[in-house]
Amino acid sequence: MMGAVADTVRRKLTEAFSPTRLELVDDSDRHHGHAGHSGSGESHFNLRIEAEAFAGKARVMRQRLVMTVLADELAGPIHALSIVATAPGET
Template sequence: MNATIRRAIQGSTFSSSAKQLMTEQGPIFSSIQKKLQDAFQPSHLEVLNESYMHNVPKGSETHFKVVVVSAAFEGKPLIQRHRLVNQVLADELDGGVHALSIQSKTPSQWDANSTVRPSPSCLGGMLHDPTKK
């Protein structure tokens, strides 16, 4: 595992079991990490498998959060950065990845604020859709 990713996870407020689940490197996790590294040459990269937070079988790779800090994002609006990440991960998104949370920053934005926003709790999809009650 990348040292930057390891430090980010270790310094977080997640429980030790959550940290282990988020950084288990299955094939999709590894593919996401490699593709983002190759495409953006980030100064900071975090890939977090948040599938354990959802109603999916243990070991699933369906819900991810990525934090990508790259000079490649300079001068690009947030929506364009997200589109670039989505393009790089198109195969994963067309396959088994159900959800992808993206935090994309330039190095100067990261230097000013390196906070990684926590993900919200799973609401269970349609079970919590107010229009379905």
């Protein structure tokens, strides 16, 4: 079950990109004792998102688009976010 941070991330990404695929995994437990891990969870995430908005854009631009939408979360509770952003039909 995801918490408030994950719910916010999902909502913001859905509103911004209308993704055809959105997978968000809280990977915080694997980072216990590492920098940015507060022990409360929801600090480290893996994201896989597929949306038409990424078509024709370079990987770095796709990541920037996602990071812009999640700027508040990345400045606060999220310490690390792994992003795989694709357009429909890409692997």
